[in-house]
Amino acid sequence: MKLYYFPGASSLSPHIALAESGLDYTLERIDVASHVTEAGRDYYLVNPLGYVPALELPDGEILTEGSAIVQYIADRVPEKQLAPPNGTLARYRLQEWLNFLATEIHQCLTPFFSPAVPDQSKALLLARLAPRLGRLEQVLGSHDYLLRQFTVADGYLFALLGWCDFLSIDLSGYPALLAFQARIAARPAVHRALGEEGLLK
Numbered sequence: 001m002k003l004y005y006f007p008g009a010s011s012l013s014p015h016i017a018l019a020e021s022g023l024d025y026t027l028e029r030i031d032v033a034s035h036v037t038e039a040g041r042d043y044y045l046v047n048p049l050g051y052v053p054a055l056e057l058p059d060g061e062i063l064t065e066g067s068a069i070v071q072y073i074a075d076r077v078p079e080k081q082l083a084p085p086n087g088t089l090a091r092y093r094l095q096e097w098l099n100f101l102a103t104e105i106h107q108c109l110t111p112f113f114s115p116a117v118p119d120q121s122k123a124l125l126l127a128r129l130a131p132r133l134g135r136l137e138q139v140l141g142s143h144d145y146l147l148r149q150f151t152v153a154d155g156y157l158f159a160l161l162g163w164c165d166f167l168s169i170d171l172s173g174y175p176a177l178l179a180f181q182a183r184i185a186a187r188p189a190v191h192r193a194l195g196e197e198g199l200l201k
Contacts (some may be wrong), residue, residue, distance in 0.1 A: 002026045002056040007197040012051035016155035017073040019189035067098040070152035097153040141176040158184040
């Protein structure tokens, strides 16, 4: 499998899932300005929308959207328990968290990367983000992981917390989130993924 990625982008989430899975994979970096791959390919031929992640499967099929990709990876290695079994309530809880992270955290943070977004809009987004971070703080104050054990949802949250660091969004009021971030960063597979993206400090 080949993961198309950009360092620190949302593609870090499936990168972590791949590293945790033990499956063989390769990486191809995308130039987000030109939409050309490291190998010189037009990335729009891989993902017509031009963003990462995209996962090229062994048969050449392309899978996009992070939440779908990480579940696909997890289901390849059920013994790793990166996702609960399909059809169980626990699996729907995982999907609940993946959807929450995608729609309530990811989408709140994305506009901060654009210099065209005015400060007033960013202030409104921070106000929207606060109770959602508060919900995560509440859950992770009681459990080490979102689902009581590490799953692909935790890798996704870790990637998004990295965005908060990059964007200088203050998380000092969320000690459980900071402890979670440190706990996930200490995992060998996460360390590997960060290293492969050149993100280790």
